[in-house]
Amino acid sequence: MACESLPMSVSWGLLAAFICLVLLYGYRTMSVLQKLGVRGPTPLPFVGNLLTYRKGQNVAFREWRQNYGRVYGMYEGLAPKLVITDPEIVKQVFVKDFSNFPMRMPLCIPIGLPEETLIFADFSHHKRRRGILSPAFTAGKVKLMVPLVNRCADFLMENLDKLFVEETTFDAKQVFSYLTLDVMASTAFGVEVNSQKDPQHAFVVNARKVDLSVVGGMKPSLIIAAVLSMVVPMDVLEKWGLTVVPADAVSFFHSILETILTMRIKQQPNERRMDLLELMRAAREEHCLDLPEEFEKSLSADEVTTDAISFFLAGYDTIAGLLGTTAVNLARYSDMQDKLLQEVATVTEEQGYVQNEDIQKMEYLDMFLMETLRMDSGARFPRLCTQDTEISPGLTVPAGVEVIIDSDSLHIDPEYWPEPETFIPERFTKEESNKREPFTFIPFGQGPRTCIGMHLALMATKITLVRILQKYRFVAFNVTVEVNELNKAADLRLTDHGLGFFVRNQWVKLERLDY
Numbered sequence: 001m002a003c004e005s006l007p008m009s010v011s012w013g014l015l016a017a018f019i020c021l022v023l024l025y026g027y028r029t030m031s032v033l034q035k036l037g038v039r040g041p042t043p044l045p046f047v048g049n050l051l052t053y054r055k056g057q058n059v060a061f062r063e064w065r066q067n068y069g070r071v072y073g074m075y076e077g078l079a080p081k082l083v084i085t086d087p088e089i090v091k092q093v094f095v096k097d098f099s100n101f102p103m104r105m106p107l108c109i110p111i112g113l114p115e116e117t118l119i120f121a122d123f124s125h126h127k128r129r130r131g132i133l134s135p136a137f138t139a140g141k142v143k144l145m146v147p148l149v150n151r152c153a154d155f156l157m158e159n160l161d162k163l164f165v166e167e168t169t170f171d172a173k174q175v176f177s178y179l180t181l182d183v184m185a186s187t188a189f190g191v192e193v194n195s196q197k198d199p200q201h202a203f204v205v206n207a208r209k210v211d212l213s214v215v216g217g218m219k220p221s222l223i224i225a226a227v228l229s230m231v232v233p234m235d236v237l238e239k240w241g242l243t244v245v246p247a248d249a250v251s252f253f254h255s256i257l258e259t260i261l262t263m264r265i266k267q268q269p270n271e272r273r274m275d276l277l278e279l280m281r282a283a284r285e286e287h288c289l290d291l292p293e294e295f296e297k298s299l300s301a302d303e304v305t306t307d308a309i310s311f312f313l314a315g316y317d318t319i320a321g322l323l324g325t326t327a328v329n330l331a332r333y334s335d336m337q338d339k340l341l342q343e344v345a346t347v348t349e350e351q352g353y354v355q356n357e358d359i360q361k362m363e364y365l366d367m368f369l370m371e372t373l374r375m376d377s378g379a380r381f382p383r384l385c386t387q388d389t390e391i392s393p394g395l396t397v398p399a400g401v402e403v404i405i406d407s408d409s410l411h412i413d414p415e416y417w418p419e420p421e422t423f424i425p426e427r428f429t430k431e432e433s434n435k436r437e438p439f440t441f442i443p444f445g446q447g448p449r450t451c452i453g454m455h456l457a458l459m460a461t462k463i464t465l466v467r468i469l470q471k472y473r474f475v476a477f478n479v480t481v482e483v484n485e486l487n488k489a490a491d492l493r494l495t496d497h498g499l500g501f502f503v504r505n506q507w508v509k510l511e512r513l514d515y
């Protein structure tokens with residue numbers, strides 16, 4: 001009898017030992033922040049503070065900021081995170097100690113692109129890649145793409161006119177997504193598409209396979225991948241096809257870019273279309289970069305392709321989100337919209353093509369967009385600490401811990417932004433901006449990993465808005481009003497589009513201007 005019960009007691013013993021080890025591991029991991037002496041919300045075992053996200057991430061982070069100050073700790077599952085909303089420390093992480101915080105945290109699901117791609121690259125790959133690519137994204141170079149963006153805006157206006165005449169209900173985020181898909185296809189891939197008119201175009205079909213929602217809410221297959229990633233290695237998930245960018249879409253983009261790049265080499269310089277692809281191609285050939293000797297100074301065709309895909313990934317939903325939120329704000333603040341309409345009418349006398357010089361003259365447009373980015377971009381930028389670093393007197397971040405720069409809380413800190421909840425574009429006059437403490441407004445990040453596409457994004461957003469505001473105005477629309485009660489106006493539905501930035505459930509409609 002005793003002999004029979006022995007294996008059973010051994011099994012129980014082993015189970016108890018295993019549970020103790022797991023608990024010990026959990027306890028040790030979850031004491032990291034305590035040891036640092038930072039305050040923060042009490043974590044639940046193993047889940048950490050993840051459940052608080054159910055309120056919405058912005059709500060959770062804003063509450064924590066209020067309760068625990070500008071530097072505090074929280075846990076995502078077992079992973080300790082140090083949250084920073086202090087501009088001086090932001091500067092240190094982004095710039096001064098960049099080499100100790102050089103990269104974002106790797107995603108827990110495979111992306112489907114090589115690790116050295118700009119967005120995901122580690123310190124050394126990033127330095128080389130960014131050094132080669134940055135010259136293609138300056139304000140001067142981006143200006144060369146104004147005709148391409150105007151062409152995409154032509155398609156948008158045709159679509160809006162049609163929707164307006166038909167008085168159908170449509171989704172504003174989707175309408176702007178069509179536009180940004182066209183802009184990114186045109187600039188990053190050198191392909192002209194009108195995705196709303198031609199949704200079956202091979203480029204559109206493949207672009208839609210890319211799971212951009214990874215930025216906000218994920219599609220079910222990737223949620224499954226995220227759960228499986230706790231036990232299944234990344235390369236196995238990749239083999240199973242559980243990637244953000246599916247393999248067939250990557251090979252499609254590779255093949256079109258190969259064709260286009262081969263064609264461009266045969267063309268005379270003056271015959272070549274001026275787009276990001278061309279600028280990246282030129283960067284491959286120029287070899288005139290200020291990079292250390294040990295770096296290969298040109299991008300291979302493969303690298304150009306994967307970076308083009310990552311630009312698409314980074315640029316597509318963000319521009320559409322900014323346009324959608326701006327449309328809502330224009331509808332909401334009607335008197336400010338009047339002011340902007342006046343500026344548009346004064347600078348561009350006729351409807352149609354908008355020059356780069358036109359948008360440069362529009363100060364109010366810029367101020368309105370900046371205030372929209374301040375109040376609604378709501379992003380957090382993760383950085384992995386790779387070397388123990390003292391970020392403020394007495395506070396050393398250990399290597400391996402993730403630091404989160406919470407720009408949303410920083411953008412509503414009353415010490416830097418009086419009446420933070422009020423929409424006031426005048427905060428961004430030149431005088432006010434010059435007075436502002438550095439690193440308090442960071443919608444595109446800062447330092448070596450700041451958004452490379454900022455100039456392109458702002459140029460495309462401004463041209464699109466001006467093109468729309470030459471002809472229409474946005475009007476707030478009460479959802480309870482029956483759609484068929486609207487005679488003259490088409491209604492634009494801005495849904496909760498699942499994007500981490502700019503999530504709102506709002507409705508706006510378009511009204512045709514009389515003049």
Ligand code: HEM
Pocket residue numbers: 118119120130310311312314315316318319322377379381382443444445446448449450451452453454456457458
């Ligand atoms: C309104 C539109 C956009 C917003 C608000 C935005 C915002 C951002 C932010 C906040 C970052 C992260 C900065 C950091 O981690 O410190 C970023 C990075 C990046 N963005 Fe954008 N972005 C926009 C449009 C674009 C466009 C159009 C492109 C491509 C052409 C682009 C390409 C990138 C890339 C490649 C990175 C990673 C840069 C690096 O690691 O060196 N973005 N963006």
